[in-house]
Amino acid sequence: MNLFEYIRPTSVAEAIAAAGEPGSAYLGAGTNLLDLMKGGVTSPNRLIDLTHLPDLGKIEQLPDGSMRIGALVKNAALAHDTAFSKAYPAVAEALLSGASAQLRNAATVGGNLMQRTRCAYFADPASACNKREPGSGCDAIGGENRHHAILGWSESCIATHPSDFCVALTALDATIEIEGAGGRREVPITDFYLLPGDTPHEETVLEAGEIIVAIKLPANAAGFAGHQRYLKVRERTSYAFALVSAAAALEIENGTITEARLALGGVAMKPWRSAAAEAALAGLSPTREAFEKAAEAAFADARPSGENAYKIELGKRVVARALAMAAAGTPERMPALPASPFASDTGAIAHV
Amino acid sequence: MSDTISLPGGNARFGSNSGQPMTRRDGVLKVTGAATFAADNHPDGMLYAVTANATISRGRVTSLNVEAAKAHPGVVEVITPANRPPLAITPEAKPYPFAFNIEVLQDDTVRYAGQEIAMVVAETLxxxxxxxxxxxxxxxxxxxRVGFDDVDSFDPDAVGVGAPPVAEKGDIDAGLAKAVNRISASYETPAQYHNAMEPHAMVAQWDGDRVTLDTPNQALVMSTGAFGAWFGIPPENVTIRSPFLGGGFGSKAIVFGGQVLTVLAAKMLGRPVKYALRRDQMYGPVGHRGATRQAFRMGMDAEGKLTALEHLTTSTTSTFEDFIEPASNASHDLYASPALSSRHKAARLDIGTPGPMRAPGEASGSAALESAIDEAALAAGLDPLEFRLRNYAETAPMSDKPYSAKALRECYAQGAEKFGWSKRPMQPRQMKDDAGRLVGWGMGTALFPAPMFQAKAKATLRADGSALVETAGADMGQGAWTALHQIAADGLGLDIAQVEFHSGHSGLPDGGIAGGSGHTATAGSALHAAGKDAIAKLTELAVNDEASPLFGAGNIGVTARDGRLHRADDPSRSESYGEILARAGVSELGGEGQGARDPSSAEEYAMFSHGAVFAEVKVxxxxxxxxxxxxxxAFAAGRIINPRLAASQLYGGMIWGIGFALLEEAVxxxxSGRIMNANLAEYHVPVNADVPPMDVILVDEDDRYVNALGIKGVGEIGITGTVGAIANAIWHATGVRVxxxxxxxxxxxxxxxxx
Structure with a gap:
C-alpha cells in the first residue's frame, strides 16, 4: 500500500476543500475502498474520512412525505428503521440481502452507492481494465465472464454494478443529494450512473470533489409499499453478489396493475430500470402471462457479453418471479433469508 | 518447557476420560484471545517480509525494479535470484520426507502464477x-497451459504419496460383456484450495547456528529435519513452536518456499523476520486439490451385482513436481466386483503443485464414484441403498483382505432410518415442498483409510500424584489436544484435571504427523503407552515395598484408577501414587511410549472407517x-474418544462436502492462467445459511486390529459420501444429472x- 495522507474534516465544506488535491479519495466505512487499496487496485494519495462529519447520519421524514437518508447512515440501521422499512420494504429487503451482518453494520449508504464493480479483471492490477486504467483494454472480454453484463455493456467494459440497495432505490425513483464546491444539487438515481460506452472509468455524474450527502425517496414511492419485493439469485445462499436480482413494485387497483416499477441488478454497470417492462404491465391483470411478457420486454435488448447467455434466461425468470412475489403482497415481517428464493414463507401479507 | 502453553485441566467427571464429550481444552484461550498463533509472535527487532508473486504462469522474469523498492522508506532488503544467499540444498534434492520441489528464488523461471519471485523485507508490513x-x-x-485440453496426459509413476497408479483384478471387458445393464459416465472436479482461516505464517529468529520458528505446522518434528536440511544444521538445532493452527487441511504439513526464504532472510539480516501470506498468496505456493476428470464403466448382472467396475482418473499436476490426486483409489475398497480396474493418468499444467487436501484422492474419487453408483443403481432398476447392499464388500475388493472391522451395514441402516430413506420414490421430480420447490433425496457411502504413523510420548508422575504428559502433536482447531489429553489421562489412571498436557513444540517427543486422519490413533497410542509405562514403574516400587499395602502383589497385579493403585484381587487394598512415590523418595517417575501399528495386523487386514450419508436438497x-x-x-470409526469433537469433525467434513458439491472452484x-477468484469473497465456501440441520450418528464399532485402543479417525471421512449424496439428491429433485x-x-x- 502506498503512503497516503489521512484527513478527517469536520464539515462538508472542509471535506470538499480537502478533495481539491488531485488523487484524493473520500473514505466512508472503507468496506470496499480499503480492500481495493490493499490489492493495489487504487492508490489514492489522500484519504478524506467522511465518517466524522456532522448531520449526515439521520433518517428523516420530510414535510412532503418523502424520506431523506443521510449518507452516513449504516446499511443495517436503515434496514432496521421501522418507519423506513414499512414505507420502502423492498429497499430494506435489498439491504438485508447484501454482504454480511458485520459489513452491513459498518457500511454506509453513501458508500454503497459508490462501491466499485466486482469484475475480477478490475480487481486484478495485472489485467487490462479500461475502468482502472483508461485505454488499457478489457481482459474480461474473452475471459472468465460468466457473471458479466448482458445489458448496456460496450466493447470497452462488460462489468456490472454490484449493489442490491441501489437496485431497489432505482425502482422507487430515489434521488441523490450532492454537495460540491458549487453548492448542492439533486440527481435522480436513474441519471446518477453512467453506462461504460467508451469511457468506463467515468462511473457517475459526480464532479471532482462532490460528496453524496443524502438519498431521498419520494412520498409517492410509498404507494407501492403493499406490493414490493426484492429477489436476488446466486449460487451461495448468503454473502454473495447477485447473478441477477430484481426489485419489483406494483400498484394494483381492482385487480389491475395501474403502475409498475422494475429495476434489475447484476446485469449492467448501473442498476437497470426497465421502462419497457413497466409499460408492458400497465393496465394488465397481475397474471403469470403478464409477468412473462414484462420479463421478455425487460430483456429485449439483452445480449451476452461472453459466456453468460444463461443470465438472459435466468434474468427473465427472476423478473417474472419478482413481479409475482410483489403481486402476492409484501410480507408483514421481513422473511428469514431476505430476497432469497429460499426466504421463509411468512404467510401473513401486509398492506392489503 | 517455558514456551509451551499450559492448558487448564478438564472438569472432574464421573468415570473414565475417554468417551466423555469434553469441550476443547483450548477453547477459553481462543475465545478470550489468549491463544497465540504463529503470526502473533513479535520478537524485538522483528522485520516484516512480503513476497512479490508472479502474475504470469509460464516464462521468465526479465526485470525487477529493486532500486525503487529499496528506495522506499523502511525497506531493508530485497531478495531476488540475483542476490539470494546460498542454501545448503537445491529444491531438487528433496532429502527429507514429503519434500516437494519448491520455490526458493533459485532462478528467474516462472512456472505458475502466484509463484514467489522476490522477497522484500522492511521495518513495517x-x-x-x-x-x-x-x-x-x-x-x-x-x-x-491451465486446462486439461491444453496438454497431453501421461502415465505417472506414482499417485498421491507413493501409491501405485494402476491396480487391476479380473477382466473388465469380460465383466462388461456379460452384464445385463451397463453405464459409462465421466465426471469433472475443479481445482480447489484449502483456505484455512489462518494464513500460512512464519516468524524466524536465529541464535548462532540455532533457529526458532513460530509457524503453524502439521508435522513438527519431521519439519525440523526439513528446515535443518535447507540450512545445513542438525534437526535438533531447529525449534518449531506451533501451539495452535487455524486450520491446516494438509497444506501445513509440507514445507513451502516462502518459509525457507523467511528463515534465510532472518539469517541474512541478523534479525527476526515475519512472513504471513495474504489470502491471494495462498492460491499457488501452498498446495491445492488438483482438478480431475474421472471416467467410469460399470456392468451389472440381472440381480444388480457389479460384474465390472472401471475407474480411470486424469489428475492435474505442475510442470515440475508430481502430486497426482489418487481419485481412482476410492474404488479399491468399497464395492465388490469380480473385475476391478483403477488407473490414473496425469496432466502437467502451469500451476502450483497440488498437494494433500482434506481427503486427498478420496474426496474427488468418492464424489465421482458415488454419483456413478447412483447412475448404476438407476440402470439396474434398484433403490440406491439396495444397490449398495447388493454390492456390499465382505472383503476388500482389490486386495481381498478381510476388514479389521466394518460396521457399514449398521451405518446404512441407522442413517436410512434417521433420514426416512424408505419413503424415497425411485423416479426423479416426484417431491415438492409447500412453496413448490423441487425436493430430492440422495445418498453416498463414505470411506476413508485408517492409517497409523509413528509417534513417541513421555509421561511423568509427580510427587503430588499429578502427572505431566508430553508429545509434539498438532491441534488444527479440531480438538486433537483434548482427545489426546483424555487418552493420556486414561493411560495414567488419573482424572484429566490431574494431568498437565504439553504439545505443539518440536522439543517434545515426536508426536508424528497430524494427517491422514491418523493423529489421534498414533499420538494417542504413544501417550497411552507412556502412561502405562510410568504406571508399570510405579507398580514396581509399590509391590516391592514392604510398607505398601500392595507389597507382594506383583504376581497378582494391580490396576491404576483415580490416582491410586489397587490390588487386582482386592480393590480395597490400595495406595495413592503420591504415597508410593513419597515413601520411595522419588520426586518424579517417567514413562515412555510409542505409537505405531502392529506390522502383522497391517499386513493381514484392510483398515477403514466407513459411513453412509443421506442428503436432501431443494431446488x-x-x-x-x-x-x-x-x-x-452415520459413521463407524472404531472407538470414539470424544463424541462431541468427533461429531464436530464429521459435521465439518460434511459441510466441506456441501462446498465441494455446490460452490468450490478456482477459476x-x-x-494468463491466473486464478481470478483468489479471495474469500469470490472463491465460495459454505456460509451458515448454506448449512442445513445436520445429524451425525456415531455407530458403535469395536476394531481389535487397528491398534490396542481401537481408534480409527474422523478427520476426513465426512467429505466422502457427502458430495455424491448431494449430487444424487439434485438429480432426484430435478431429473438432471450434472x-x-x-x-x-x-x-x-x-x-x-x-x-
Missing part, C-alpha cells in the same frame, strides 16, 4: 508491501438455485423450462 509492489516485474511470457424449479436442506451421516483465466462439479444454476437452467 506496509513498507514491505509497497516495496514488493514497486518491484514492478516485467516478464517474457509463454502461453499458459427452485425455475430459478434453479440449490440449497441442501437436510444431511444425515483460472484461460489466457457431471461437473460444482453443480450450479447454469447447469440446471439449460435443462429446465420456465414452466
Amino acid at each position: 506496509e513498507a514491505a508491501t509497497e516495496g514488493a509492489r514497486l518491484l514492478a516485474p516485467t516478464y517474457e511470457a509463454e502461453t499458459a 427452485d424449479p425455475e430459478l434453479c438455485q440449490i440449497r441442501v436442506s437436510r444431511l444425515v451421516g 483460472h483465466d484461460r489466457r 457431471r461437473k462439479f460444482p453443480i450450479g444454476i447454469e447447469a440446471l437452467l439449460a435443462e429446465t423450462s420456465a414452466h
Whole structure:
C-alpha cells in the first residue's frame, strides 16, 4: 500500500476543500475502498474520512412525505428503521440481502452507492481494465465472464454494478443529494450512473470533489409499499453478489396493475430500470402471462457479453418471479433469508 | 518447557476420560484471545517480509525494479535470484520426507502464477508491501497451459504419496460383456484450495547456528529435519513452536518456499523476520486439490451385482513436481466386483503443485464414484441403498483382505432410518415442498483409510500424584489436544484435571504427523503407552515395598484408577501414587511410549472407517438455485474418544462436502492462467445459511486390529459420501444429472423450462 495522507474534516465544506488535491479519495466505512487499496487496485494519495462529519447520519421524514437518508447512515440501521422499512420494504429487503451482518453494520449508504464493480479483471492490477486504467483494454472480454453484463455493456467494459440497495432505490425513483464546491444539487438515481460506452472509468455524474450527502425517496414511492419485493439469485445462499436480482413494485387497483416499477441488478454497470417492462404491465391483470411478457420486454435488448447467455434466461425468470412475489403482497415481517428464493414463507401479507 | 502453553485441566467427571464429550481444552484461550498463533509472535527487532508473486504462469522474469523498492522508506532488503544467499540444498534434492520441489528464488523461471519471485523485507508490513509492489516485474511470457485440453496426459509413476497408479483384478471387458445393464459416465472436479482461516505464517529468529520458528505446522518434528536440511544444521538445532493452527487441511504439513526464504532472510539480516501470506498468496505456493476428470464403466448382472467396475482418473499436476490426486483409489475398497480396474493418468499444467487436501484422492474419487453408483443403481432398476447392499464388500475388493472391522451395514441402516430413506420414490421430480420447490433425496457411502504413523510420548508422575504428559502433536482447531489429553489421562489412571498436557513444540517427543486422519490413533497410542509405562514403574516400587499395602502383589497385579493403585484381587487394598512415590523418595517417575501399528495386523487386514450419508436438497424449479436442506451421516470409526469433537469433525467434513458439491472452484483465466477468484469473497465456501440441520450418528464399532485402543479417525471421512449424496439428491429433485462439479444454476437452467 502506498503512503497516503489521512484527513478527517469536520464539515462538508472542509471535506470538499480537502478533495481539491488531485488523487484524493473520500473514505466512508472503507468496506470496499480499503480492500481495493490493499490489492493495489487504487492508490489514492489522500484519504478524506467522511465518517466524522456532522448531520449526515439521520433518517428523516420530510414535510412532503418523502424520506431523506443521510449518507452516513449504516446499511443495517436503515434496514432496521421501522418507519423506513414499512414505507420502502423492498429497499430494506435489498439491504438485508447484501454482504454480511458485520459489513452491513459498518457500511454506509453513501458508500454503497459508490462501491466499485466486482469484475475480477478490475480487481486484478495485472489485467487490462479500461475502468482502472483508461485505454488499457478489457481482459474480461474473452475471459472468465460468466457473471458479466448482458445489458448496456460496450466493447470497452462488460462489468456490472454490484449493489442490491441501489437496485431497489432505482425502482422507487430515489434521488441523490450532492454537495460540491458549487453548492448542492439533486440527481435522480436513474441519471446518477453512467453506462461504460467508451469511457468506463467515468462511473457517475459526480464532479471532482462532490460528496453524496443524502438519498431521498419520494412520498409517492410509498404507494407501492403493499406490493414490493426484492429477489436476488446466486449460487451461495448468503454473502454473495447477485447473478441477477430484481426489485419489483406494483400498484394494483381492482385487480389491475395501474403502475409498475422494475429495476434489475447484476446485469449492467448501473442498476437497470426497465421502462419497457413497466409499460408492458400497465393496465394488465397481475397474471403469470403478464409477468412473462414484462420479463421478455425487460430483456429485449439483452445480449451476452461472453459466456453468460444463461443470465438472459435466468434474468427473465427472476423478473417474472419478482413481479409475482410483489403481486402476492409484501410480507408483514421481513422473511428469514431476505430476497432469497429460499426466504421463509411468512404467510401473513401486509398492506392489503 | 517455558514456551509451551499450559492448558487448564478438564472438569472432574464421573468415570473414565475417554468417551466423555469434553469441550476443547483450548477453547477459553481462543475465545478470550489468549491463544497465540504463529503470526502473533513479535520478537524485538522483528522485520516484516512480503513476497512479490508472479502474475504470469509460464516464462521468465526479465526485470525487477529493486532500486525503487529499496528506495522506499523502511525497506531493508530485497531478495531476488540475483542476490539470494546460498542454501545448503537445491529444491531438487528433496532429502527429507514429503519434500516437494519448491520455490526458493533459485532462478528467474516462472512456472505458475502466484509463484514467489522476490522477497522484500522492511521495518513495517506496509513498507514491505509497497516495496514488493514497486518491484514492478516485467516478464517474457509463454502461453499458459491451465486446462486439461491444453496438454497431453501421461502415465505417472506414482499417485498421491507413493501409491501405485494402476491396480487391476479380473477382466473388465469380460465383466462388461456379460452384464445385463451397463453405464459409462465421466465426471469433472475443479481445482480447489484449502483456505484455512489462518494464513500460512512464519516468524524466524536465529541464535548462532540455532533457529526458532513460530509457524503453524502439521508435522513438527519431521519439519525440523526439513528446515535443518535447507540450512545445513542438525534437526535438533531447529525449534518449531506451533501451539495452535487455524486450520491446516494438509497444506501445513509440507514445507513451502516462502518459509525457507523467511528463515534465510532472518539469517541474512541478523534479525527476526515475519512472513504471513495474504489470502491471494495462498492460491499457488501452498498446495491445492488438483482438478480431475474421472471416467467410469460399470456392468451389472440381472440381480444388480457389479460384474465390472472401471475407474480411470486424469489428475492435474505442475510442470515440475508430481502430486497426482489418487481419485481412482476410492474404488479399491468399497464395492465388490469380480473385475476391478483403477488407473490414473496425469496432466502437467502451469500451476502450483497440488498437494494433500482434506481427503486427498478420496474426496474427488468418492464424489465421482458415488454419483456413478447412483447412475448404476438407476440402470439396474434398484433403490440406491439396495444397490449398495447388493454390492456390499465382505472383503476388500482389490486386495481381498478381510476388514479389521466394518460396521457399514449398521451405518446404512441407522442413517436410512434417521433420514426416512424408505419413503424415497425411485423416479426423479416426484417431491415438492409447500412453496413448490423441487425436493430430492440422495445418498453416498463414505470411506476413508485408517492409517497409523509413528509417534513417541513421555509421561511423568509427580510427587503430588499429578502427572505431566508430553508429545509434539498438532491441534488444527479440531480438538486433537483434548482427545489426546483424555487418552493420556486414561493411560495414567488419573482424572484429566490431574494431568498437565504439553504439545505443539518440536522439543517434545515426536508426536508424528497430524494427517491422514491418523493423529489421534498414533499420538494417542504413544501417550497411552507412556502412561502405562510410568504406571508399570510405579507398580514396581509399590509391590516391592514392604510398607505398601500392595507389597507382594506383583504376581497378582494391580490396576491404576483415580490416582491410586489397587490390588487386582482386592480393590480395597490400595495406595495413592503420591504415597508410593513419597515413601520411595522419588520426586518424579517417567514413562515412555510409542505409537505405531502392529506390522502383522497391517499386513493381514484392510483398515477403514466407513459411513453412509443421506442428503436432501431443494431446488427452485425455475430459478434453479440449490440449497441442501437436510444431511444425515452415520459413521463407524472404531472407538470414539470424544463424541462431541468427533461429531464436530464429521459435521465439518460434511459441510466441506456441501462446498465441494455446490460452490468450490478456482477459476483460472484461460489466457494468463491466473486464478481470478483468489479471495474469500469470490472463491465460495459454505456460509451458515448454506448449512442445513445436520445429524451425525456415531455407530458403535469395536476394531481389535487397528491398534490396542481401537481408534480409527474422523478427520476426513465426512467429505466422502457427502458430495455424491448431494449430487444424487439434485438429480432426484430435478431429473438432471450434472457431471461437473460444482453443480450450479447454469447447469440446471439449460435443462429446465420456465414452466
